[in-house]
Amino acid sequence: MEALELSVKQMEERIQEIKKKLGSRLYILGHHYQKDEVIQFADDIGDSLKLAQLAAENKEAEFIVFCGVHFMAETADILTNANQKVILPDLEAGCSMADMATLEQAEKAWQYLTHIYGDTIIPLTYVNSTAAIKAFVGRHGGATVTSSNAKKILSWAFTKKQRVLFLPDQHLGRNTAYTLGIQLDEMAVWDPIKEELELDGDVNNIKIILWKGHCGVHQNFTVEDIKHLRRTEPDMKIIVHPECTFEVAQMADENGSTNKIIQTIEQSESGSKWAIGTELNLVNRLKHNNPDKKIISLNPYTCINCYTMNKIDLIDLLNSLENIVKGRVVNQIIVDEKTKEDALLALNNMFMIK
Numbered sequence: 378m379e380a381l382e383l384s385v386k387q388m389e390e391r392i393q394e395i396k397k398k399l400g401s402r403l404y405i406l407g408h409h410y411q412k413d414e415v416i417q418f419a420d421d422i423g424d425s426l427k428l429a430q431l432a433a434e435n436k437e438a439e440f441i442v443f444c445g446v447h448f449m450a451e452t453a454d455i456l457t458n459a460n461q462k463v464i465l466p467d468l469e470a471g472c473s474m475a476d477m478a479t480l481e482q483a484e485k486a487w488q489y490l491t492h493i494y495g496d497t498i499i500p501l502t503y504v505n506s507t508a509a510i511k512a513f514v515g516r517h518g519g520a521t522v523t524s525s526n527a528k529k530i531l532s533w534a535f536t537k538k539q540r541v542l543f544l545p546d547q548h549l550g551r552n553t554a555y556t557l558g559i560q561l562d563e564m565a566v567w568d569p570i571k572e573e574l575e576l577d578g579d580v581n582n583i584k585i586i587l588w589k590g591h592c593g594v595h596q597n598f599t600v601e602d603i604k605h606l607r608r609t610e611p612d613m614k615i616i617v618h619p620e621c622t623f624e625v626a627q628m629a630d631e632n633g634s635t636n637k638i639i640q641t642i643e644q645s646e647s648g649s650k651w652a653i654g655t656e657l658n659l660v661n662r663l664k665h666n667n668p669d670k671k672i673i674s675l676n677p678y679t680c681i682n683c684y685t686m687n688k689i690d691l692i693d694l695l696n697s698l699e700n701i702v703k704g705r706v707v708n709q710i711i712v713d714e715k716t717k718e719d720a721l722l723a724l725n726n727m728f729m730i731k
């Protein structure tokens with residue numbers, strides 16, 4: 378029977394059946410932003426750093442079904458062995474932020490920036506970027522970062538060179554650099570569309586060049602949301618993801634990676650009240666798992682889901698598994714060998730930095 382003809386219960390039973398049948402040949406990974414209907418079947422759940430590490434550690438599974446977005450599946454393909462196949466249940470599960478930096482744009486920016494700054498600059502890229510961008514960064518001696526380790530990796534970069542080009546999320550770059558004491562007038566923004574550098578002060582004083590990219594999900598949380606909450610719920614604490622704007626991150630009580638948000642909520646006192654500025658599936662799961670705390674989205678009036686993360690549903694997951702059982706590998710994510718080799722340099726630099 379086709380997945381579409383089955384009830385939810387029948388689909389769930391069939392997934393369990395296939396998981397049992399394939400055993401350790403199958404490994405399902407799920408990002409925290411995935412829907413509950415999918416995440417319930419993940420062998421491991423994590424943020425992007427943890428999922429990259431788990432994919433690298435697993436040498437056994439023949440099929441890694443990645444319930445997340447395209448760049449995460451690419452990273453898994455780079456980090457796994459040649460005999461392991463990484464499958465993305467829905468190829469439309471991309472990341473709009475990752476798509477904001479292409480290799481061609483990065484090459485042009487690099488040409489422009491090295492013309493001004495010579496050999497005083499090193500690139501870093503948020504893992505939310507294509508394999509081609511990671512490879513570009515690897516070729517130029519840089520590293521990848523995640524929201525959990527951005528501060529540590531940025532500090533490392535400044536031990537290597539005077540300046541950093543940070544791709545593709547300007548907000549994570551700005552928020553992290555500021556925590557290292559870099560002032561706003563020491564930051565410039567590279568606009569890849571206009572191919573120009575936006576800055577307030579002296580070009581020679583610039584320490585970090587932020588790529589003009591952003592996350593359309595996290596940019597939805599605003600200063601107005603925080604002001605409204607401070608008026609209506611003055612005893613509620615606010616925690617946001619560093620993909621939110623600088624102003625929002627500054628006004629919040631805390632900001633941190635997906636992992637930090639989860640830990641902060643789980644370790645907070647019973648009865649505490651939290652407004653969270655991140656993806657709604659995660660906020661709802663935290664609310665469900667912490668019934669002794671009051672938890673709301675920082676913007677409870679808008680459905681702040683990651684549209685592309687939410688592309689993957691129960692039917693997609695079941696279809697991927699049915700195809701594996703039939704000996705067909707559909708929606709495999711394959712990064713070409715040269716890109717893999719260079720991207721691995723950037724990923725390994727990240728893993729090596731202590």
Ligand code: 13P
Pocket residue numbers: 423424425426505523524525592620634635636
């Ligand atoms: P994490 O690195 O916190 O998992 O975030 C990934 C992501 O896409 C956030 O929008």
Ligand code: SF4
Pocket residue numbers: 446471472473474475505592593594595620656683684685686
């Ligand atoms: Fe990309 Fe934003 Fe979705 Fe994360 S939440 S996957 S950065 S679009």
